Amino acid sequence: xxxxxxxxxxxxxxxxxxxxxxxxxxxxxxxxxxxxxxxxxxxxxxxxxxxxxxxxxxxxxxxxxxxxxxxxxxxxxxxxxxxxxxxxxxxxxxxxxxxxxxxxxxxxxxxxxxxxxxxxxxxxxxxxxxxxxxxxxxxxxxxxxxxxxxxxxxxxxxxxxxxxxxxxxxxxxxxxxxxxxxxxxxxxxxxxxxxxxxxxxxxxxxxxxxxxxxxxxxxxxxxxxxxxxxxxxxxxxxxxxxxxxxxxxxxxxxxxxxxxxxxxxxxxxxxxxxxxx
Amino acid sequence: xxxxxxxxxxxxxxxxxxxxxxxxxxxxxxxxxxxxxxxxxxxxxxxxxxxxxxxxxxxxxxxxxxxxxxxxxxxxxxxxxxxxxxxxxxxxxxxxxxxxxxxxxxxxxxxxxxxxxxxxxxxxxxxxxxxxxxxxxxxxxxxxxxxxxxxxxxxxxxxxxxxxxxxxxxxxxxxxxxxxxxxxxxxxxxxxxxxxxxxxxxxxxxxxxxxxxxxxxxxxxxxxxxxxxxxxxxxxxxxxxxxxxxxxxxxxxxxxxxxxxxxxxxxxxxxxxxxxxxxxxxxxxxxxxxxxxxxxxxxxxxxxxxxxxxxxxxxxxxxxxxxxxxxxxxxxxxxxxxxxxxxxxxxxxxxxxx
Amino acid sequence: xxxxxxxxxxxxxxxxxxxxxxxxxxxxxxxxxxxxxxxxxxxxxxxxxxxxxxxxxxxxxxxxxxxxxxxxxxxxxxxxxxxxxxxxxxxxxxxxxxxxxxxxxxxxxxxxxxxxxxxxxxxxxxxxxxxxxxxxxxxxxxxxxxxxxxxxxxxxxxxxxxxxxxxxxxxxxxxxxxxxxxxxxxxxxxxxxxxxxxxxxxxxxxxxxxxxxxxxxxxxxxxxxxxxxxxxxxxxxxxxxxxxxxxxxxxxxxxxxxxxxxxxxxxxxxxxxx
Numbered sequence: 062x063x064x065x066x067x068x069x070x071x072x073x074x075x076x077x078x079x080x081x082x083x084x085x086x087x088x089x090x091x092x093x094x095x096x097x098x099x100x101x102x103x104x105x106x107x108x109x110x111x112x113x114x115x116x117x118x119x120x121x122x123x124x125x126x127x128x129x130x131x132x133x134x135x136x137x138x139x140x141x142x143x144x145x146x147x148x149x150x151x152x153x154x155x156x157x158x159x160x161x162x163x164x165x166x167x168x169x170x171x172x173x174x175x176x177x178x179x180x181x182x183x184x185x186x187x188x189x190x191x192x193x194x195x196x197x198x199x200x201x202x203x204x205x206x207x208x209x210x211x212x213x214x215x216x217x218x219x220x221x222x223x224x225x226x227x228x229x230x231x232x233x234x235x236x237x238x239x240x241x242x243x244x245x246x247x248x249x250x251x252x253x254x255x256x257x258x259x260x261x262x263x264x265x266x267x268x269x270x271x272x273x274x275x276x277x278x279x280x281x282x283x284x285x286x287x288x289x290x291x292x293x294x295x296x297x298x299x300x301x302x303x304x305x306x307x308x309x310x311x312x313x314x315x316x317x318x319x320x321x322x323x324x325x326x327x328x329x330x331x332x333x334x335x336x337x338x
Numbered sequence: 339x340x341x342x343x344x345x346x347x348x349x350x351x352x353x354x355x356x357x358x359x360x361x362x363x364x365x366x367x368x369x370x371x372x373x374x375x376x377x378x379x380x381x382x383x384x385x386x387x388x389x390x391x392x393x394x395x396x397x398x399x400x401x402x403x404x405x406x407x408x409x410x411x412x413x414x415x416x417x418x419x420x421x422x423x424x425x426x427x428x429x430x431x432x433x434x435x436x437x438x439x440x441x442x443x444x445x446x447x448x449x450x451x452x453x454x455x456x457x458x459x460x461x462x463x464x465x466x467x468x469x470x471x472x473x474x475x476x477x478x479x480x481x482x483x484x485x486x487x488x489x490x491x492x493x494x495x496x497x498x499x500x501x502x503x504x505x506x507x508x509x510x511x512x513x514x515x516x517x518x519x520x521x522x523x524x525x526x527x528x529x530x531x532x533x534x535x536x537x538x539x540x541x542x543x544x545x546x547x548x549x550x551x552x553x554x555x556x557x558x559x560x561x562x563x564x565x566x567x568x569x570x571x572x573x574x575x576x577x578x579x580x581x582x583x584x585x586x587x588x589x590x591x592x593x594x595x596x597x598x599x600x601x602x603x604x605x606x607x608x609x610x611x612x613x614x615x616x617x618x619x620x621x622x623x624x625x626x627x628x629x630x631x632x633x634x635x636x637x638x639x640x641x642x643x644x645x646x647x648x649x650x651x652x653x654x655x656x657x658x659x660x661x662x663x664x665x666x667x668x669x670x671x672x673x674x675x676x677x678x679x680x681x682x683x684x685x686x687x688x689x690x691x692x
Numbered sequence: 693x694x695x696x697x698x699x700x701x702x703x704x705x706x707x708x709x710x711x712x713x714x715x716x717x718x719x720x721x722x723x724x725x726x727x728x729x730x731x732x733x734x735x736x737x738x739x740x741x742x743x744x745x746x747x748x749x750x751x752x753x754x755x756x757x758x759x760x761x762x763x764x765x766x767x768x769x770x771x772x773x774x775x776x777x778x779x780x781x782x783x784x785x786x787x788x789x790x791x792x793x794x795x796x797x798x799x800x801x802x803x804x805x806x807x808x809x810x811x812x813x814x815x816x817x818x819x820x821x822x823x824x825x826x827x828x829x830x831x832x833x834x835x836x837x838x839x840x841x842x843x844x845x846x847x848x849x850x851x852x853x854x855x856x857x858x859x860x861x862x863x864x865x866x867x868x869x870x871x872x873x874x875x876x877x878x879x880x881x882x883x884x885x886x887x888x889x890x891x892x893x894x895x896x897x898x899x900x901x902x903x904x905x906x907x908x909x910x911x912x913x914x915x916x917x918x919x920x921x922x923x924x925x926x927x928x929x930x931x932x933x934x935x936x937x938x939x940x941x942x943x944x945x946x947x948x949x950x951x952x953x954x955x956x957x958x959x960x961x962x963x964x965x966x
Contacts, residue, residue: 073433075466086460087449094451094492101873108879115883115892122893123744126753131743173447175412178435178465188449193876254722258729265736272743277735331412 073178080183087187095192105193113200116142116267131272137299138267140208145267145291146201148231153194156236158186159243163253166246166333174330181330182323214298227294230315234289235263237315240322247329259285266290282307289315341421342516342548343386343409348418350379350404350572378404380572381418388515389546391539393553393563393580397672401572402552406518409550410440423515436465439509439547443521446501447508448493454504455489458511465512472511478544479507483537499530506534510541516548517541523558535561556666570672583671591645593636595652596660603629611655618651619643633662704800705808712812716820723820730773730825734766741765754896761894763829763837763923768891768915770825771850774817775857775914777810780881783865784874796958803951807858814854838925845932849918852939857914859946860885866954889915910942 095102120142124135133141162185165171174185214220242259246252266287270278281288293308307314353373379401386392396402407413408420411427411434420426427434440447448457462472480486485507488500496504502522509517519538523531539562542549551562559566559580566583568576576583608627611634615622625648626637636652638645645663652658716723745758756764783806786792795802830837864881868874886892889911895903906912917935921927927935 073436079466083460083463086463090449090452090456090460098872100871101876104871104873105876105879108873108876108883111880111883115887118887119893122897125899126897127744127747129747130740131746170445172412173442173445175431176410176435176438176440176442176447178432180432249721251719251722254719254725258725261729261733268736268740268743272739273736274739277739 080179083179084183084187088190091188091190092192102192106196109193109196110200113146113197116146117204131269133269133299136208136211139204140212140299141269141291141295142267143201143204143208144228144231144295145263146197147205147228148266148290148294149235149263150194150198150201151232152235152239153197154191156186156239157191157194158189159239160256161189162243163246163256167250171330171333182326185330212299220298223297226312227297230312231290231294233315233319234286234311237318237322238262238286240319240326244322244326244329247333262287263290266292268292286314286318289318340388341385342388342390342423343384343550344419344421345382345384345405345409346419347381347383348379348405348408348415348420349377349381350401350408350413351416352376352378377572379408379415379569382569382572382574383418384567384574384577386548386550388548389542390565391542391549391551391563393551393559393566394569395553395559395566395671396569400569402569403520405569406520406550406552409516410438410518411435436512437515439512439514439517441502441505441509441517441519441522443524444498444502446493446505448501448504450494451492453490453492454485454496457493457504458489458508461508461511467512471513475511475513482540483507483533499526499534502526502530502534503537506537506541510545510547513545514547516550519549519551519553521553521555522551523553523555531555531557532561538562556671568672575672590666591638591640592664592666593638593645593648593652594630594662594664595634595636595656595658596632596662597634598657598659603634614655615648615651618654619647622648622651705804708805708808709812709815712809713816714812716813716816723816726773726817726821727824730770730821731828733769734825734828737765737769738762754894756894756896759833759836760923763833764894764919765892766825766829767822767919767922770822771853771915771918772886772891774814774822774850775854777813777858777861779806779810779858779861780865780868780878781874782806783862784868784878787865787868788872788874803862803954806862807855810858811854818850837923841932842922842924842927845936846918846922848936849921849939852936852943853914853918855943856910856939856946857885859943859950860910862950863946863953866950866957869957869960885911885914888912890919891915910946913939913942 117139120135120138123130124138129135130138162171165174174181177184209216238259239256242256243252245255249255262285265281270281270288270292273281278288282293288307289311293305293311296304296308352375354376382401382405394402394405404413408415409422409427411422411429411431414428422434423437425434448454449460452460458476461467467475483503485503488496488504491500493501493504506519506522509519522538523534526534535558538549538551541547542562549562551558553559563580565579566576567574608629611627612622612625615625621643624639624642628635628637634656636648638648649661741758741761745753745761751757752760783792786795795805798805826837830839860881864877867877871877888906888909890898890906895906895912895916898906917939921932921935924931
């Protein structure tokens, strides 16, 4: 019957722009359908801004009574805060569907994503864009510019290019954390708690790692790598003399974390789709 | 004509953790190596030709969806060889997906909040469907079921029937070689069922698409499939044409009677009804009595005697409060196959011999 | 029938409380994670404020020592986990799915029904989260927390915190009748309460003018009042009475507001058919 077993990987030839084209199409549709609920968009954006402003006020209040935090000045702390907000924007904007993953998995609806001729993770994540994250982008950028200006940091092609690299790596770390947290739903039934638990840590990313003792510095660099969301990348601008080896390694580490979380996600999805539903 | 789907001794074994109850149990499970093996599919072989429409039947948990998942490439078999469109599906999930279409019962694969036409446009890009093919297919769909007025309606506002219709069209949109339909008519009313059966039948004929249909509805099978495969406990127990199968379930239907007052259904009582009925009407030789909770069930072979006749006679025997008529189910067909194994053995092992 | 309902109104509601307790206790690993989360929060707060206090040379800032600030914030975090009960999400979902109209067919008051359910959640969290945290804080602070009549006063105080916080949540949940954006509404509520109640930064650190305004708002009655009852060494009977009085005042006002708002809004449900 089956004479030869062809197990070798074959490739589909769809051109380099296949994925960007699909992404643009799905996202455009998603935005269009969200535009029907414009009031919701405004309320969500205000909610988002309220959180950001509250963070800002907290710093301001602390600095009303204290001159610095562990030698970090008001504007330096604002820089870290703004940097963390910007680094947290992509996960909010583009990876929000991870929050719905557990509902899809527990209801068995997830299997429908498995029959399409494209990468499973890509297809699942592309489904929604969370436009309220745009408010955070604007607030974060504004605060960063404000802090940048007050700190008298240099504005050059080099510093801007570095900023983009640093922000991208920082974002990848956060995305990786949430991918991994979301993927737990393929194995355990209360992954919602795991996601909330890990998501709360993002709020601690805005503090300099030096306030922690060595044990927690290790935890926050390896286990729950929030140090890479703002502190390590920001050192280049704020403490050029103290730049840690981890700062230079952060793009590599970010990619590794991201890749690992992606593999975990896919592995869970394939394991699930066999048994689930 | 070549084989589109070929399975050779496909076996799938799941390793399942024996779970323990309670907090302590949860903790032990974390480190437990207490696994049991669950054979979901057991040495299944089959060969499906291009353009065939095959009914793949079996009770829940028999291994139907595991087989389908193996054929769609989202599951790797533990043992055995398979080719779909000449490729190993699990080694090439995306490539395989490009050449198949899948409809999974009530789970719509279309974008919930989008008008259907937008979903179709996304699918056009996703499957790289050439403009001409897309245009022709859309024209054909409209001709077949007149769906163009539905196109601007978001999927979430559609009725189940409309949604299923659109899901089936979407599965055929990219001219796949094989389409897997899992319970396509579940929960639909009679007119929608026949509309959908008609659509599937035309698409299969016009496009020479191979269709693998899993269902519980014998009506679907009778209307659509010439070849039937039945799986039970992971084993393929029947693979032959529908005429052969009809010998088993033929034109059986079940008459269910709810007697007035308290009536017991002991073996003796059931036998008594049989004798009394036989006196009234000698053609009821092969009528089988049974019970289902408080209902009396009467299995009627309709090529020997009509159900209405049996009902008339029963009325004279016992007073009753309510009556139901049930089509035969896959489960009872399987039961009949097992029962008939002794006297109809050849048909079970015949394999696919047309 | 009428008579029976009048006689045992609370038995039924307590059975709902029981359901709330059982549901919380069912997800045991979630509770463990909650506790771990609070401990980590405590540690982060410790490091952060140690760094903050390291920058001054005075022992106490705005009348609060490092230790006091730490105790205050940790316990505030524990109260937050205790009172946090996803009511807004629940109501929002019930409203959007139309399930809410089902509750009107039941012979129970919706507000009370939800309250007693929350009570079950809160009671569980109080035992599983707040009390362990309180003990850990007491031990780590060298038993410097007062252990006397304040513990007794704290019970009615936290109970009233629950009613106040529940009433606010209930009002915010009712807003979901008018908007689909549960996330945005809930987010605004949470931010406002956490900041203005002194749960993130103790009220003592707020500029005086600002603080005077906050004292006239209900939010401080949720966190600040019970916390001060619990940790203050200097509270007299008059202070306790005043604290409970302030809470009682807000409780009455907010319960009335929540019920009135819901009653006038439920017309929206009956008109739209849920």
